[in-house]
Amino acid sequence: xxxxxxxxxxxxxxxxxxxxxxxxxxxxxxxxxxxxxxxxxxxxxxxxxxxxxxxxxxxxxxxxxxxxxxxxxxxxxxxxxxxxxxxxxxxxxxxxxxxxxxxxxxxxxxxxxxxxxxxxxxxxxxxxxxxxxxxxxxxxxxxxxxxxxxxxxxxxxxxxxxxxxxxxxxxxxxxxxxxxxxxxxxxxxxxxxxxxxxxxxxxxxxxxxxxxxxxxxxxxxxxxxxxxxxxxxxxxxxxxxxxxxxxxxxxxxxxxxxxxxxxxxxxxxxxxxxxxxxxxxxxxxxxxxxxxxxxxxxxxxxxxxxxxxxxxxxxxxxxxxxxxxxxxxxxxxxxxxxxxxxxxxxxxxxxxxxxxxxxxxxxxxxxxxxxxxxxxxxxxxxxxxxxxxxxxxxxxxxxxxxxxxxxxxxxxxxxxxxxxxxxxxxxxxxxxxxxxxxxxxxxxxxxxxxx
Numbered sequence: 396x397x398x399x400x401x402x403x404x405x406x407x408x409x410x411x412x413x414x415x416x417x418x419x420x421x422x423x424x425x426x427x428x429x430x431x432x433x434x435x436x437x438x439x440x441x442x443x444x445x446x447x448x449x450x451x452x453x454x455x456x457x458x459x460x461x462x463x464x465x466x467x468x469x470x471x472x473x474x475x476x477x478x479x480x481x482x483x484x485x486x487x488x489x490x491x492x493x494x495x496x497x498x499x500x501x502x503x504x505x506x507x508x509x510x511x512x513x514x515x516x517x518x519x520x521x522x523x524x525x526x527x528x529x530x531x532x533x534x535x536x537x538x539x540x541x542x543x544x545x546x547x548x549x550x551x552x553x554x555x556x557x558x559x560x561x562x563x564x565x566x567x568x569x570x571x572x573x574x575x576x577x578x579x580x581x582x583x584x585x586x587x588x589x590x591x592x593x594x595x596x597x598x599x600x601x602x603x604x605x606x607x608x609x610x611x612x613x614x615x616x617x618x619x620x621x622x623x624x625x626x627x628x629x630x631x632x633x634x635x636x637x638x639x640x641x642x643x644x645x646x647x648x649x650x651x652x653x654x655x656x657x658x659x660x661x662x663x664x665x666x667x668x669x670x671x672x673x674x675x676x677x678x679x680x681x682x683x684x685x686x687x688x689x690x691x692x693x694x695x696x697x698x699x700x701x702x703x704x705x706x707x708x709x710x711x712x713x714x715x716x717x718x719x720x721x722x723x724x725x726x727x728x729x730x731x732x733x734x735x736x737x738x739x740x741x742x743x744x745x746x747x748x749x750x751x752x753x754x755x756x757x758x759x760x761x762x763x764x765x766x767x768x769x770x771x772x773x774x775x776x777x778x779x780x781x782x783x784x785x786x787x788x789x790x791x792x793x794x795x796x797x798x799x800x801x802x803x804x805x806x807x808x809x810x811x812x813x814x815x816x817x818x819x820x821x822x823x824x825x826x827x828x829x830x831x832x833x834x835x836x837x838x839x840x841x842x843x844x845x846x
Contacts, residue, residue, distance in 0.1 A: 401439040423751030447473040450509035461821035483588040487630030508814035511753035532610035536652040550602025600649035643747030644706035651707030652748040659740035685773035686766020696801035717785035726781030761810035
């Protein structure tokens with residue numbers, strides 16, 4: 396831990412009064428605490444003890460005893476340490492505040508089994524042991540919403556024209572102009588945090604947008620930046636009276652929101668081992684895709700971790716519905732984008748924006764390794780409409796089926812680590828049980844007068 400990093404930051408930012416310590420749990424939720432300016436250097440020097448149960452919470456913040464992180468161990472402490480380079484200002488907050496990512500360790504120094512960042516670190520290390528460095532980029536789709544006087548959520552109105560946000564304007568520059576006061580602040584926040592935010596576009600549904608982050612030859616850094624970006628856009632949106640929504644399917648009649656992960660592998664000289672004149676890349680790329688195809692069903696509980704996640708997978712929706720691959724084809728799960736030979740890579744299009752980026756990246760890299768190690772043939776690429784050619788029944792179609800598949804998966808236990816695999820399933824099974832027991836308004840609409 397570099398205490399000089401903290402001291403230099405505080406010297407450059409004498410107005411900072413507090414620092415938010417952000418710990419990412421199994422669901423990808425940022426949890427933690429505020430610490431005073433005077434505590435920052437000691438945090439960088441020796442870490443900060445935090446209840447280990449912070450990593451054993453469900454999506455609503457309830458303890459999950461079955462994780463083994465709560466009462467069975469006396470709600471014991473673990474040590475949180477700062478992620479190097481993540482200390483930065485949080486300019487959307489009124490009080491002068493900074494934030495820093497934290498990662499958890501046992502008191503004896505071992506990585507905490509329930510910390511998802513360590514899951515990704517292990518996936519990276521396995522590839523590095525083979526002389527390969529992952530290069531990844533994250534694309535995040537999201538909605539900007541506002542709550543009306545009737546309490547209903549709707550796509551946000553424009554800030555410049557004050558027009559309704561209900562109109563589809565896919566790829567429209569006018570919509571971006573209309574939302575420019577908010578997005579100008581998003582880019583300013585990204586600069587303040589050193590986040591490599593690149594392309595911004597208006598997506599297929601009203602109020603839906605996508606922002607792309609620059610690719611990194613450091614997978615952990617790339618995902619750290621994606622999580623920091625989600626926090627930044629949520630904070631900036633709130634300052635503008637909006638809600639940044641990363642639910643997989645916030646509206647039944649509109650497009651879902653995905654998290655597309657772009658991945659390639661570099662050799663010891665930094666050369667892309669997938670690079671080829673062939674638009675489908677090298678045999679190594681095809682083997683990587685073969686591994687991703689063969690493990691996709693096992694990983695659906697990670698790629699689609701919530702009940703709402705499965706509402707996104709619909710034909711002709713830009714969300715994939717089968718373990719298919721293709722070249723320059725957005726109707727498949729695993730796409731090799733067009734581009735110059737040196738840029739050959741795979742775009743993994745399955746995960747929703749509601750998934751935990753650390754876990755998604757870990758499974759993508761582990762699936763690629765599985766395919767390369769086994770020289771797995773992905774089969775022929777899909778040409779044309781992948782929805783028409785999608786094999787039925789190859790992927791779990793609901794939350795419960797995905798959790799059952801995940802619980803039986805040797806690949807998932809290896810990719811996540813046996814302890815994290817157990818903890819993750821304990822959390823998601825508890826959530827599934829709680830969600831299934833709820834009585835919704837739809838129950839009354841359908842059954843009150845008909846049964």
